[in-house]
Amino acid sequence: MAANPMTQFEVYRIGPEIKIGAFDISFTNASLFMVISSLAILLIFNLGSKKNSLLPNKLQLLAELSYTFVSKMIGDTAGSKARPYFAFIFSLFMFVLFCNMFGMIPYTFTVTSHIIVTFMLAAFIFIGVTIIGFIKHGFGYLKLFVPSGVPAVLLPLIVVIEIISYLSRPISLSVRLFANMMAGHTMMKVFGGFVISLGIVGGWLPLSFSVALTGLEILVAFLQAYVFAILTCIYLNDALNLHH
């Protein structure tokens, strides 16, 4: 196998090349795992909501626990005004979580380890939240950059910092997820390579590291999906309840 741990992130075409104008929109392995993740989510939640029994079965319990988990997360961070965006945040959380988790299966492709994917999600959230903020508060939304209780001397500096921090939100949001996934998978690949190169004698140590890392990466996969969703909630909270 290839020694380069970065080859696992290669995107390649599956099937024919599809072009719309100058744009190449061919179906790739990344697209495949987006489709697989979405279908898995839809399948699980469809089966989990089909029957309504007083004592839920395992799938129904899973679906309902996820529902209440995300619902509680939104309620705690963004309040009741965020109710209309529940479906979006739920889809976002589930999509990122399933992409991360599918990436943990050997020989699969991790959709979220690509900056373009996470950046698109983050940019969409950033633009959406900004639009919601301006719709809700008009130009009063700009007060977000002017925190109350700051001495007038410091105000210009603070406003500049606030604006920079606001504009860097999509970058930090996307890079956090992308870097975590990429670093984790690269590390697992590196340790896996050590197992092969050290052979039967010295390979046990990196193998045990690899096993431990797999557990850690599953935790990270969940945690990063959670962080992604909760930061979206926090940004939404800023836009909905303007108090700085």
Next chain:
Amino acid sequence: MIKKIIFQSVFFSFLSLEKVFAAESGGMPQLNPEFWISQIFWLTITFGILYLVLSKLILPKISANLESRKSQISDNIEAADKQRDESDAKLKEYEEIISKSKNEAKNIYNQSREKALKEINAKRDILDKQIDEEIKKAEDEINQLRKDAPTKINKIAIETASELTKKLIGAEVNNSSISAIVDDLSKRNGEKYYGN
């Protein structure tokens, strides 16, 4: 059908994996913009469909399921509370009836007892009175008899004495002298015959 396609594509992806690994490439594949448009396109499609189906079909169903369970549970609790209240009320009613009937029974017992006692007393009074009257009457009669007895006896004695003297001596004796003797005798010996 869909399964078959997915299986085929997964299989195909494994086949092409070798090709990729064979072609050594430097740097981060993430920064290669060759498939960026494709990834954006497919992300939009898959995430869009996921969002639409979840928000329009699945999440409302889960929400309804949760709501219905919640309402069913609260309904059941309410019904249980209601039934408990009802049974409490019934129990109270029952106890009231029992205590009421107990009181009634006591009252009836007391009343009849009083009545019976009263009747017995009244009857005894009447009987006592009658007995007293009878005794009084008898005593009166005895007294009368006792009062009358000496005069009658004197009369009889006088008559007997005059008859006896007439028969014995054949002489008519004056009644008044005889009565004087009898009176004298009765006065002397009266106590011997009439007691007291």
